[in-house]
Amino acid sequence: MRRCGFRSAYGESPWHLLLLLCSFALTAYAGVRLLHGDWLGIVLWIVGAAVLHDLVLLPLYAVADRAVSALLPAPASWINHIRVPAFLSGLLLLVWFPLILGEQTRRYERSTGLSADVFLRRWLLISAALFLASALWLALRLWRDRPGAARE
Structure with a gap:
């Protein structure tokens, strides 16, 4: 028997979707409030932090973890x-x-x-x-x- 309800289409309950949408709304509100002042500096900091993490820090702590594991x-x-x-x-x-x-x-x-x-x-x-x-x-x-x- 095949179910055609919300849960089978979405995968979770409607409460999960509501909570997710509320968290996105809160994040958008915080972003608008945060970016109201120095939005260019904040965007540059976020992009720089992501690039620094992915290209520099992640390989560094992966190598450090391998070195400690090898010892x-x-x-x-x-x-x-x-x-x-x-x-x-x-x-x-x-x-x-x-x-x-x-x-x-x-x-x-x-x-x-x-x-x-x-x-x-x-x-x-x-x-x-x-x-x-x-x-x-x-x-x-x-x-x-x-x-x-x-x-x-």
Whole structure:
């Protein structure tokens, strides 16, 4: 028996389509508000970020991941305990790099009234906390999975 309903045509429920359309509307609204001021600079930044990521950063962290994987023993099940905090730290650096590197601090301070000299320190602390949390999680996993551990 063949169904001819909305779900069979679209693949999901009507609520999914409504939520998707609402998220597009919100994104369009944010884009119009964001591009109202310096639209050329923002478009150049977005295009530049996409090109920089795809042509420079992606090959770099793919090579770094292969190098780390090659240095570890064959079944390195804990490689993700390095990948995840490195990814999150890199993502924070990518988003906040002008302020972390000390660029555009006057513009930030003028717009917000807050000091911009804390970004490098905070990024380093957050990165250290991410790697520490990942190391503690790995230690807990290894302790739980040790050969003499009691099994339920």
